[in-house]
Amino acid sequence: MTTLNVASSMHAFKSKVALRDDSQGILSLETINQKAWRETIDKLAGWQWDIEELYDEGIIPPSEGIIQTAIELSFRLNEEGYVAPSSVVPDGDGGVVFTHRNGVITKKIHLWDDGSICLSEYEDASLVRRTKLPLA
Amino acid sequence: MGDESDPIDGEEVLYRRIPASQGWYDEATKELNSAAFHPNRNDETGISIVRGKYKTVKQAAMGRTGKKYYVAVLKASDLAQQGITVASRPELPDGKIDKAHAELPELNKDNRRSDEVASLEEILAQKLTREVLGPYYS
Numbered sequence: 001m002t003t004l005n006v007a008s009s010m011h012a013f014k015s016k017v018a019l020r021d022d023s024q025g026i027l028s029l030e031t032i033n034q035k036a037w038r039e040t041i042d043k044l045a046g047w048q049w050d051i052e053e054l055y056d057e058g059i060i061p062p063s064e065g066i067i068q069t070a071i072e073l074s075f076r077l078n079e080e081g082y083v084a085p086s087s088v089v090p091d092g093d094g095g096v097v098f099t100h101r102n103g104v105i106t107k108k109i110h111l112w113d114d115g116s117i118c119l120s121e122y123e124d125a126s127l128v129r130r131t132k133l134p135l136a
Numbered sequence: 137m138g139d140e141s142d143p144i145d146g147e148e149v150l151y152r153r154i155p156a157s158q159g160w161y162d163e164a165t166k167e168l169n170s171a172a173f174h175p176n177r178n179d180e181t182g183i184s185i186v187r188g189k190y191k192t193v194k195q196a197a198m199g200r201t202g203k204k205y206y207v208a209v210l211k212a213s214d215l216a217q218q219g220i221t222v223a224s225r226p227e228l229p230d231g232k233i234d235k236a237h238a239e240l241p242e243l244n245k246d247n248r249r250s251d252e253v254a255s256l257e258e259i260l261a262q263k264l265t266r267e268v269l270g271p272y273y274s
Contacts, residue, residue: 054158055157056203057155057203058184060177060178087162087169089171090158090171092158092174097169099169108170120254125263126255130254
C-alpha cells in the first residue's frame with residue numbers, strides 16, 4: 001500500500017499536537033485531536049458503507065481501495081501525533097483531500113486516485129510548498 | 137478556443153456549480169474547499185462555468201434530479217486579473233448547444249496534478265469566489 005511510509009516523509013509538513021495536563025478533567029489537546037481523527041475515519045468509513053451518496057453529475061467518487069488507503073493513512077497520522085484535518089472530502093476525480101486550516105495557513109494532503117500523495121501548503125491562498133511522494 | 141462571436145465581458149457574473157454531496161462547501165463555517173475547482177479526467181478542455189448573462193443562479197444549480205447544489209459566484213474581471221482565461225464554449229461534448237456554457241481552459245484534465253492548477257484552485261476558492269449561494273434542489 002501507499003500509506004505507511006508516508007508519515008516519515010512528512011517532517012516538513014508536520015505540526016505536532018501540543019499536550020496539556022488533563023488532570024483536572026479538562027480534555028487534553030491530544031484527546032481532542034484523537035477525537036477529530038476518529039471523526040475523520042468515521043466519515044471515510046461512512047463513504048465505504050454508502051458510496052452511492054458520493055455519485056453525482058460530473059463526479060468520479062473514490063474507489064473502495066482509495067477510501068481504505070485514506071483510512072489507513074488517517075490511523076497512521078493519528079498514531080504519529082499529526083494534527084487532525086479540518087475536513088476530508090472527495091476530490092471529484094477518484095481521490096481524497098485532507099485539509100487543515102489554521103488562520104491564513106492551509107495544508108492539504110491529496111491522495112490521488114492511483115494511491116500517490118501530494119502535500120501542499122498555502123499561505124493566504126498562495127502556494128508556498130508542494131511535495132509529491134512517489135508510490136510505495 | 138472559445139466562441140469569439142460571444143466574448144465574455146469583464147463585468148459578467150459567472151457561476152460554478154458545487155454538488156452538496158461532496159462536502160466542498162461548509163455552511164457552518166462558510167468555507168469553500170478548493171476541490172470545488174479541481175478538474176477531473178473528463179474535463180478535456182477546462183472546467184465548466186456558467187455565464188450569468190444567460191442563466192439565473194437557480195438554473196446554474198440544476199444537476200442530477202433529487203440532488204442538492206450550491207453555486208459559487210465569480211466575476212470575469214477578477215479571474216482575468218489573476219491571468220485565468222474564461223472561454224465561451226456553447227457547444228457541449230454531446231453536441232448540444234448551451235450559450236451559457238463556458239470553461240476555464242487553464243484547469244483541465246492534462247494538467248490537473250500540476251502546481252499551477254493546485255495554485256489556481258486555491259485562489260479561485262479563497263480569493264475569487266465572491267459568495268456561495270444555495271443550496272438549491274434539482
